[in-house]
Amino acid sequence: MTEEREAADSGDEGGLGEREQALLTVERRSWPGPGAKERAVRETLGLSPTRYYQLLNALLDDPRALAHDPVTVNRLRRVREEKRKRR
Secondary structure, three states: OOHHHHHHHHOOOOOOOHHHHHHHHHHHOOOOOOOHHHHHHHHHHOOOHHHHHHHHHHHOOOHHHHHHOHHHHHHHHHHHHHHHHHO
């Protein structure tokens, strides 16, 4: 992988990388039924659902993600907090 590609994927240039942007794009969509989102994650991102949610959870704490897509990030943070409260 070239240095430029690595920088773009990891967001080293100050913004989100391509993968991080793709994670948020998946979360912005509305999904038709059970399993559709997980299937799309595998097919478009090449990630297992478990790894996808691990990366997404870490991304929610990244200030660059909030700057990139505040509506989606804040919605997901609220959902995460509600789940934590129920435990």
